[in-house]
Amino acid sequence: MTSTTTAALELRAVDMHYGFVRALDSIDFQVSQGEVVGLLGDNGAGKSTLLKVMSGAHRPTSGTILVNGHETTFHSPSAATAAGIQMVYQDLALVDAQDISTNLNLGREILRKGPLGWLGVVDTRAQRKRAEKELDRLGVRTAAMTRPVEMLSGGQRQVVALARSATRVTGESNGVLLLDEPTAALGYEQTQQVQALIRRMADHGIAIVLVTHNLPLAMDVCDRIAVLNRGRKVADLPTAETDNDQLVGWITGARASMFA
Numbered sequence: 001m002t003s004t005t006t007a008a009l010e011l012r013a014v015d016m017h018y019g020f021v022r023a024l025d026s027i028d029f030q031v032s033q034g035e036v037v038g039l040l041g042d043n044g045a046g047k048s049t050l051l052k053v054m055s056g057a058h059r060p061t062s063g064t065i066l067v068n069g070h071e072t073t074f075h076s077p078s079a080a081t082a083a084g085i086q087m088v089y090q091d092l093a094l095v096d097a098q099d100i101s102t103n104l105n106l107g108r109e110i111l112r113k114g115p116l117g118w119l120g121v122v123d124t125r126a127q128r129k130r131a132e133k134e135l136d137r138l139g140v141r142t143a144a145m146t147r148p149v150e151m152l153s154g155g156q157r158q159v160v161a162l163a164r165s166a167t168r169v170t171g172e173s174n175g176v177l178l179l180d181e182p183t184a185a186l187g188y189e190q191t192q193q194v195q196a197l198i199r200r201m202a203d204h205g206i207a208i209v210l211v212t213h214n215l216p217l218a219m220d221v222c223d224r225i226a227v228l229n230r231g232r233k234v235a236d237l238p239t240a241e242t243d244n245d246q247l248v249g250w251i252t253g254a255r256a257s258m259f260a
């Protein structure tokens with residue numbers, strides 16, 4: 001990244017302690033609009049903790065968080081969402097019995113006047129129209145809007161969940177999506193589908209942090225990759241400048257830190 005670009009989200013010297021456990025040790029990290037940054041590391045390396053700090057679920061023990069260059073403190077996940085930063089959880093949090101459109105519009109329903117003239121009936125048609133437009137913009141082709149999401153495949157459900165998160169962060173700025181293992185439960189084709197959507201979302205200017213244990217996925221979809229090892233960042237470089245063996249070396253600790 002050039003010095004003229006302001007990161008959408010930046011962490012400076014972030015520490016996170018759980019009692020005596022130092023889960024994050026002086027982490028510097030940044031992601032810019034339109035960029036996909038992979039966050040790799042072995043079990044217990046600190047990836048989830050870092051995502052929790054970025055999503056407002058945890059307050060860091062020390063360090064600074066900047067959103068679009070402005071220093072910020074998140075007191076809750078909703079404060080982070082209001083700042084355009086949204087965590088997408090593995091378990092998706094979709095309402096199974098409801099259709100795609102209802103799921104995409106959850107929490108931001110369009111209301112119209114009911115039979116007695118009071119505002120308060122969900123405008124299903126307007127909601128469907130908006131959902132179609134938003135999916136279209138992301139280049140997503142899904143089953144009919146009226147299909148309950150419980151009838152979708154794992155990959156389609158993940159696509160709906162990602163699209164829903166994207167609609168929540170794309171306001172005036174393009175927002176930041178934090179993805180925790182979005183393909184963990186998916187087969188090959190479904191992973192391809194989700195991978196393509198991640199790329200398209202970045203092409204729309206969304207900044208994306210992708211935590212994954214799937215190295216080929218990270219190599220394919222990420223512009224940049226950072227590796228954590230026991231709470232420290234040991235590598236951070238453009239994907240084009242690294243390879244599978246190097247990354248495995250940093251993940252396992254066999255390779256010395258770039259920053260030592």
Ligand SMILES: Nc1ncnc2c1ncn2[C@@H]1O[C@H](COP(=O)(O)OP(=O)(O)OP(=O)(O)O)[C@@H](O)[C@H]1O
Nearest residue numbers: 018021022023041042043044045046047048049050
């Ligand atoms: N709530 C907690 N209380 C105490 N220690 C914790 C807590 N959450 C995480 N830790 C510790 O912090 C360290 C980092 O854990 P974290 O879950 O962030 O790693 P991770 O890279 O996400 O691992 P995984 O790939 O297994 O999910 C580990 O040593 C873990 O045991």
